[in-house]
Amino acid sequence: MTCLFPENPLFLRKVVDFMGDGLFILDNQGQIIFWNRSMEQISGYTGSEVVGKTCNLIPCNKCFGKKCPEGIDACGIFEKGDEVLKECTLRHRDGFEVPVIKNAAAIQDENGNFLGVVETVTDLTALHQMRLKAQEAARRSGTIAQHGKIVGSSQEMQKVYSLIDAAGTSDATVLIQGESGTGKELVASAIHDGSHRHQAPMVTVNCAALPENLLESELFGHAKGAFTGAVSDRIGRFEAGNGGTIFLDEVGEMSPYIQIKLLRVIQEKEINRVGENGNRKINIRIIAATNQNLYEAVQSGTFREDLYYRLKVFPIHLPLLRQRKKDIPQLINHFIEIKNLSSGKHIQGVSSETMRFLLDYSWPGNVRELENTIEHAFVLCTGATIEPNDLPIEIRDPTRSSTIATNENSAYPRRRKLTKAQLLECLTAMDWNKTDVARHLGLSRTSIWKYMKKYGIPLKPPKDR
Structure with missing residues (x-):
């Protein structure tokens, strides 16, 4: 191929610095040897900071291989040859995700010897913002009535949709607050589906459904022999959702002990199986939900203040x-x-x-x-x-005369004595959520369980039995 450009390194440097796309080159050892000015703007790292290091400095959510730090041999670019990754994200120096298109190709000499890798990066931030604005304008005009599986075009839901879209662009911990039946799990699914983790699993755990000892094993797993009945190793929900999202429903029902363990997971990004000494690193996004007022729970001492603020990084309140x-x-x-x-x-x-x-x-x-x-x-x-x-x-x-009242403050009137028919009607209306039934009746969950035992009412609804 004939090249008409002057053989002047300074001229070529100015050409690539003038490019709107980011450009960087790795040598045959996987170390960065060139980094143009657009890459500095896209990544936040200067050329002098990255030369001699690997591209793992700006991790890509859809990269060729997951063992980049271990050497260039582990990179899947050898099998791909060249690849166009559309709509992937790179991690900026300041921690946020940058939407990009990334092209990569392995470079060989005429004898087939590997010389290195050249990659170009196109910043899609402006395009991404324009899409969000177009979606918001469409929702405001009423042309979009559904967001994933969530239905509604009211002004209240437009605000929720905007928060869902914003939450999907980061890995921040989300706390969804709202009464039972407002769609907290649907919102969690929409956030997960709109994030870069959408191809990984979203694991759901109802923290109110299990006692403390079972919830600990369910969340973190256990080692063989950790307790009676633990006949084999078992992974927990955090490990099962590694790389994806875990949705902790009814997080306000966690015991103080489980709250401490969850706080450690958020801080250290690692879990410890029941009966096991070693820690296991995890990469997972946490979305929590509650129908309680966690701030009041903090004030009353039933919920840890430090965990509350760790969960409430990005709050979403459902109407x-x-x-x-x-x-x-x-x-x-x-x-x-x-x-x-x-x-x-x-x-x-x-x-x-x-x-x-x-x-x-x-x-x-x-x-x-x-x-x-x-x-x-x-x-x-x-x-x-x-x-x-x-x-x-x-x-x-x-x-x-019904268990369902129409006032704003309480869906159910307080009663001195609860009949079986009234309790069954409450359970049906609240989809058998004992916590909500107790709250609306002005009773404790223990009282609801005692009434159910007294009247011979199973703990699960008929459709689940």
């Missing part, structure tokens, strides 16, 4: 359904479509009178209760539209 009633028609249509597919029915919608009942109701169980209401209506509905008589009685007649 109640009665605070975004504009979304109710969209949610109803969404649930009807789902139930039509699963039931084989062809219900077209709800009557205007039915819609009035649904809009007037206060929805103490939030979106989950609305979904259960549509499922209830599908059982009774025999026509093309859902009529008022297809709805549960507490929605048609809120003044009727």
Whole structure:
């Protein structure tokens, strides 16, 4: 190939420094020998700081190999030859992720001897920001009503969508706060799906479902012989989700001991299996959720203050359904479509009178209760539209003596004596979440369990038994 450029190193240096794309070169030992001015701007590192080091300095979330620090031989560029990685991210010197397109190619001489690697990096930050602005404008105009599996175009949900998008661009720990049934797990899934970890697993743990000893083993795993019944080694949820995301639901129910262990995981990025002395490094993003007021729990001494602030790096508060009633028609249509597919029915919608009942109701169980209401209506509905008589009685007649009240402060009235029928109705409305039932009835969880034992009510709902 004929080259018409002057054989002047300074001229060539100015050419590559003038490039808008970042350019760097590795020698055959995997060490950086060239770093242009655009790479300095994209990465935050100057050329003098990186020469002689490996490209692991700016880790890429979709790199060729995971053993870059161990030497150039472990890099998958040899098998790939050349590759275009679209929409990957590089870690800036200041810790944030930079969206880029990265091209890499192995360079060989005429005899096939490996000389090194040349890579170019195109910064997509401006394009990424334009996309976010376009999405936000579309949501504000009402053209986008769904974000992943989350339905709604109200102003309250637009704010939530913006926070989801922002959370997806980093690895910051997220604390999702909201009442039961507001969609905390859906928000966690949307954050995970929008992050660079989306191809890795998202592991979910309900911290209220297990006692302390079982939760410790579930989260961190255990070694063989750690306790009676531990017949083999078992990995925990943190290890199972390594590289991805762990969603800790009902994190406010953790015991003080588990809170200490979780704090260590966040600080040290390592876990310790039950019955094992050594520590294991992990790379995982933590998303926690609670329906409690954790600040009040900190003030009362039931939740560690240091853990609270470690979790609340990026808080997201979910609105109640009665605070975004504009979304109710969209949610109803969404649930009807789902139930039509699963039931084989062809219900077209709800009557205007039915819609009035649904809009007037206060929805103490939030979106989950609305979904259960549509499922209830599908059982009774025999026509093309859902009529008022297809709805549960507490929605048609809120003044009727029922466990569900319509005031803002308490979804359930306090009672001196709880009947079996009242408890079953509460459990059904709250999707068998004993913590929520206790809170709305003004009782402790222990009292709810005692009532369930007294009346012979199983701990799990019928669909899970």
